[in-house]
Amino acid sequence: MKSWLQLFSAKWLAVYAVAYMVFLYAPVILLPMFAFNDATVISFPLSGFTSKWFGVLWETEALHGAVRNSLIVGLSSAVLSTMLGACAARAAARYRFPLKRSMMSFIMLPLVLPEIIVAVALLVLLMQLGMPLSLVTVVLGHVLICTPFAIAILNSAFQGLDLSLEEASYDLGESRWGTFRRIVLPLVMPGVVSSLLITFTISLDEFIIAFFLTGTEVTLPVYIWSQLRFPTKLPSVMALGTILLALSVLLLILAEWFRRRAARKQGIEASATGGFA
Amino acid sequence: MASPSPQPIIDLAGVTKNFGTFQALKGIDATINEGEFFSLLGPSGCGKTTLLRMIAGFETPTDGTIMIGGQDMAGVPANRRPTNMVFQSYAIFPHLSVAENVGYGLKTRKLPKAEIAREVEQALQMVDLGGLGSRAAHELSGGQRQRVALARALVMKPKVVLLDEPLSALDKKLRDQMQVELRQLQQKLGITFILVTHDQEEALTMSDRIAVMFDGRIAQLATPEELYRRPADKRIASFIGVMNFLDAKAMGGMNGHLALDIPALGNIEMPSSLVPEGLDLQNIDTVGIRPEMLTILFEGSEQTEQVTTGTVTSTAYYGDMTYYSVRLPGHGEDVTISMRNTAGRSIAPAGSKVPVGWGADSIVLFQ
Numbered sequence: 001m002k003s004w005l006q007l008f009s010a011k012w013l014a015v016y017a018v019a020y021m022v023f024l025y026a027p028v029i030l031l032p033m034f035a036f037n038d039a040t041v042i043s044f045p046l047s048g049f050t051s052k053w054f055g056v057l058w059e060t061e062a063l064h065g066a067v068r069n070s071l072i073v074g075l076s077s078a079v080l081s082t083m084l085g086a087c088a089a090r091a092a093a094r095y096r097f098p099l100k101r102s103m104m105s106f107i108m109l110p111l112v113l114p115e116i117i118v119a120v121a122l123l124v125l126l127m128q129l130g131m132p133l134s135l136v137t138v139v140l141g142h143v144l145i146c147t148p149f150a151i152a153i154l155n156s157a158f159q160g161l162d163l164s165l166e167e168a169s170y171d172l173g174e175s176r177w178g179t180f181r182r183i184v185l186p187l188v189m190p191g192v193v194s195s196l197l198i199t200f201t202i203s204l205d206e207f208i209i210a211f212f213l214t215g216t217e218v219t220l221p222v223y224i225w226s227q228l229r230f231p232t233k234l235p236s237v238m239a240l241g242t243i244l245l246a247l248s249v250l251l252l253i254l255a256e257w258f259r260r261r262a263a264r265k266q267g268i269e270a271s272a273t274g275g276f277a
Numbered sequence: 278m279a280s281p282s283p284q285p286i287i288d289l290a291g292v293t294k295n296f297g298t299f300q301a302l303k304g305i306d307a308t309i310n311e312g313e314f315f316s317l318l319g320p321s322g323c324g325k326t327t328l329l330r331m332i333a334g335f336e337t338p339t340d341g342t343i344m345i346g347g348q349d350m351a352g353v354p355a356n357r358r359p360t361n362m363v364f365q366s367y368a369i370f371p372h373l374s375v376a377e378n379v380g381y382g383l384k385t386r387k388l389p390k391a392e393i394a395r396e397v398e399q400a401l402q403m404v405d406l407g408g409l410g411s412r413a414a415h416e417l418s419g420g421q422r423q424r425v426a427l428a429r430a431l432v433m434k435p436k437v438v439l440l441d442e443p444l445s446a447l448d449k450k451l452r453d454q455m456q457v458e459l460r461q462l463q464q465k466l467g468i469t470f471i472l473v474t475h476d477q478e479e480a481l482t483m484s485d486r487i488a489v490m491f492d493g494r495i496a497q498l499a500t501p502e503e504l505y506r507r508p509a510d511k512r513i514a515s516f517i518g519v520m521n522f523l524d525a526k527a528m529g530g531m532n533g534h535l536a537l538d539i540p541a542l543g544n545i546e547m548p549s550s551l552v553p554e555g556l557d558l559q560n561i562d563t564v565g566i567r568p569e570m571l572t573i574l575f576e577g578s579e580q581t582e583q584v585t586t587g588t589v590t591s592t593a594y595y596g597d598m599t600y601y602s603v604r605l606p607g608h609g610e611d612v613t614i615s616m617r618n619t620a621g622r623s624i625a626p627a628g629s630k631v632p633v634g635w636g637a638d639s640i641v642l643f644q
Contacts, residue, residue: 171356
C-alpha cells in the first residue's frame, strides 16, 4: 500500500512539475518566437525567419522617447528606493526602538497591497495636492513599490554584518564615516548592487502605477499597451517584449551572481545570507 | 611583577553601569599597573566583559571614572583611546587580506605605505605569521585568525591591549599553546594586557594579578597564588580549583595560635598569622582544604603534621594523578584527595582504610 502510494506520488509529482513549467514558460517562449516570425498575423504555422520587426523598432521615434523615460524612471526609482531601503535595513539590524516589528511590517506592506489600489490612491492624493502628473510622480509611485523589495534584499546584507567588525574599526582609530566607507559599504555592496538591479527591473516592467501617474510622457510598458490597439504593430511589440524579457532575465541573473560572489568571498554559504532572486 | 615600583596605567574608581533597571557593575575600584598581565575572571553575566568594553570606550559608565595613563577617559571615544582590543570573534575584516587587516589602524594614522608594510610584516613575524600577509582573511584557520587579531592590536603600539575571551573558540591543545605564547609575548613587549575569561585555569597560568568578579563586583583581587591559597570566601574557593569544605568552629586564640575544632579532622592549632585580617572568629563555621594538601600516607611516605583515618569510596585514575574520594569520620560527604602517581606507588582500592595526612597551615578559614 505504502509503496504503491510512493510510486503514484513520485510519478504524478514529475507530471505536475512538467505541466507547471509548461504553463509558466510556454507563453514567454511564444514572445521571441513571433518576434522573429515573418508575418503580420500572430498565428501558427510560423512562416519564416526575419529580424525586420527589430528594425521597425529602431525607426519608431515615439518608442525612443518611451525608452528614455523608462530609463530615467528606472534609474531614479532604483537609486531612491535602494537608499531608503539601506536606511531601513540598517535601522532594523542595529537599533532597538519601540514598535520596531510593526513598523517593519508596515514598510513591507506595499509588497502585497493590490497595485491598482495603490495607483488609484496615489492619483487621488496627487490631485488633492495639485501636483501635475509627470515622470516625477511615476518615480514617486515606483519608489513606493520598490522600497519593500530593496529592504528585503538589503536586510540580509545588513543582518549578516557582524557588529564587532565596526567596533574593531573604531577601536583601530577609524572615524564613524571612515568605518562606513572602509568596512560597512564594501561588505554590503553586493546587496546594494543586487537591490539596484532588481528595483530597476521592477520599475522597468511596472505598468499600472505608470499608467495612472504618467502625464504626456509615457514609459515603455504604457507605450507597449498603447500600441496593442494596432494589429499591424503587434509583431514589433513582440520584438520589444523579447528585448525587455532578455534584459530583465540578464539583470536578475547579474543580481544573483553579485550576491553569491560576495558571499563566497566572505566564506559564507550563499544560501545562509538569504537570496531574493 | 619584576619592576620594583609598579606604575599605575589604569585607574578605576567607583565604576558603575546600569542597563535599564539591571545593575551590571556595582562600583568597581581597581588599579592596573604598567606592564601587568591582568585578568578579569568570573562566570558569564558577572560584568567582566562590560567592564572591558567600558575601558575600550564601547560603553559609557553610568557613574565613576576610568583613567588611562593619568587621563580621564570620560567623553573620549573608542577611536581616540590608547587601547586596542582582541575581540572574542576576532572581528577579522573579511574583505581584506591579512596585511590589510593588520595595517588597518596604521592607515588611519596616514603613515607612508612603505612604513605600514614594514610595521605590518614585523607584527606578523611577532605572532609567527611572517610572509602570510597576502593571504585572504577567509583562508585562515581559527588559530591564525586569533594571531591576526593580536597582530592588528599590537601593531598600534597601544598602552593597553584588551583581550575578550580570546582563546575560547580554540580547541584545548591550541588553547594551551596560545596561553604560553600570549604570556611570553606580553612579557617580551612589556605592554599591559587585560584579559577577560571565565576559565580559571587560563587566568591562573597567564596572569600577574586576577580580579575575580561576581554579580558586578570584584570579589577578590590578588595574585594567582594568593587567590588559590587564600580565597576570600567560599564562592571564590569553589570557583577556582577544587576545594573540600569541612565544618569547623573556632575555640579561641592564644600564644599566636588559633585553636580549631574540625570534626572531620580533629582539634588543631593553626598559626594566627594565617588568619585573614578582619575575620570575626565567632563567625567561622567552615574550613577549606585543597585536594593536594591532603595526603594518603602510603608505607614509606614522608610524615605529616597531622594524621587521621579515612575510607576510600572510589578512585579516578588520570595517568599522572589519581583522585580519591575518601570518607572521613564525622563528615557527611566524601572529600577529594589528589595524589601524584610516582614510581612504585600503588593505588589504594575502594573500601580500604587509609591514613590521611595534612598540615594546619594548609587550612583556609571561611565564615
